[in-house]
Amino acid sequence: MNTASNVEITRYNALAATWWDETGPMWPLHKLNALRAPFIIDHVVRRGLGVGRVKPLTGLRVLDIGCGAGLLAESMAAEGADVVAIDPAEKNIAVASAHARQQGLTIDYRVGTLEEAVGDERFDVVLNMEVVEHVADLPAFMAGCCATTRPGGLQFVATINRTWRSLIMAKWGAEYVLNWLPRGTHRWRQFVRPFELREHLRAGGLSPVHLEGVSVNPLNKRFSLTSDVQVNYMMVSRRDQ
Numbered sequence: 001m002n003t004a005s006n007v008e009i010t011r012y013n014a015l016a017a018t019w020w021d022e023t024g025p026m027w028p029l030h031k032l033n034a035l036r037a038p039f040i041i042d043h044v045v046r047r048g049l050g051v052g053r054v055k056p057l058t059g060l061r062v063l064d065i066g067c068g069a070g071l072l073a074e075s076m077a078a079e080g081a082d083v084v085a086i087d088p089a090e091k092n093i094a095v096a097s098a099h100a101r102q103q104g105l106t107i108d109y110r111v112g113t114l115e116e117a118v119g120d121e122r123f124d125v126v127l128n129m130e131v132v133e134h135v136a137d138l139p140a141f142m143a144g145c146c147a148t149t150r151p152g153g154l155q156f157v158a159t160i161n162r163t164w165r166s167l168i169m170a171k172w173g174a175e176y177v178l179n180w181l182p183r184g185t186h187r188w189r190q191f192v193r194p195f196e197l198r199e200h201l202r203a204g205g206l207s208p209v210h211l212e213g214v215s216v217n218p219l220n221k222r223f224s225l226t227s228d229v230q231v232n233y234m235m236v237s238r239r240d241q
Contacts, residue, residue, distance in 0.1 A: 019069030019095055027221075029071055029130075035214065035223040036129060036234065037075035040156055043210065043236050047154060049124055055080030063123040063148055065114055066131035070096035070107065077105045081125070084108045086117040114144045122150035129158040129234075132197070133190045139200060146204020149239045155206055158214070158234040162191035165230045194229060201237045210236040 018024040041056055050056035058080030064073040067085035069092050077083045077100070087093050090111045100107045110117040126149045135141040149155045160170050167188045198208050214232035216223050 017091075017095065019071070019092065020099055026068075028216075029068070031216075031221060032130075032214070032223050033071045033075060035225070036158060037072060039212075039225070039234065040076070040125070040127065041079060043156070044125060044154060047209075047238065049152075049154065057081035057125075060124040061122075062125045062127065063118065063121075064127045064129075065145060066129070066134070067096060067109070068092050070100055070109070072127060072129060073107050073109075074100060074103060074105055076125075076127070077107050082108075084110065084118070084121070084123070086110045086112060086114065088113050088116075114141065114148070118144075118148055121148065122153070123148055124150060124153045126153065126155040128155060132157060132159045132192050133187075138190075138192070139203075142197075142200035143204050146201065146206050146239070149204075149206060151239050153239050155201070155237045155239075156234060157197060157201075157237070158232070159197070160191045160232055161230055162188065162193050163230050166191055166232075169231050194233060194235065197235055201235070206237040206239050208235055208237045 019026050019029075022030045041050065044050040044060070045056050049060060051059060056079055057076060060081050062076045062081040062083045064076065064083060064085040067073045067087045070085060073083050073085035073096065085096065085107055086109075087096070088111065093109050093111045096107070097109045100109070126145055128145050132138060132141065145155060160166050170191075194211060201208055211229060212234050213226040213229040214223055214234060215226045215228060216232075
């Protein structure tokens with residue numbers, strides 16, 4: 001089953017050349033990456049997976065799903081992880097591969113959906129960041145993501161809650177008022193509530209272990225962690241041994 005949305009693939013192929021421009025339409029992802037990369041590393045270490053002294057992710061296999069042009073994949077590789085990064089938008093992968101070479105980083109970039117690019121491989125850490133609100137078949141996609149998480153491994157999911165606040169702030173505010181994102185980036189009805197995400201994770205054999213909100217200051221455009229999960233949030237889950 002192909003869980004990718006052809007509309008989304010076309011949209012992100014068109015944006016491929018802008019990914020590494022920190023002042024362009026992808027600037028929110030650069031700001032967000034500065035928050036989420038340390039968050040991921042902290043939880044990996046805290047939960048006993050990260051063992052590297054200098055580079056804490058040394059020896060870990062990490063899967064970055066919907067990697068775009070590699071912002072998060074490069075952050076993980078720089079910390080010692082063996083990274084496989086996938087995206088169905090082939091132009092994104094071309095940009096990502098070129099940028100990684102320029103940075104001297106070795107990342108296994110693959111064009112395709114989860115079911116096409118990964119098969120039955122298993123990973124210590126699965127990064128499912130800002131993807132679930134874009135897929136065509138959420139139950140099938142989440143089942144695949146969970147299947148790639150090895151026993152004892154962690155899956156990180158970042159997405160947007162389906163609330164009236166998110167409609168106002170993450171959809172209309174970000175796309176039409178502040179023009180922070182290209183119009184049409186998100187569809188509110190595809191946003192996922194935390195309890196829905198928990199159900200998908202548990203159905204896939206994972207146990208949610210942490211939930212944290214993400215907020216953004218519209219004045220300085222800085223992202224921060226918060227207990228408020230009414231708009232953006234990140235969930236950490238673990239597959240039991």
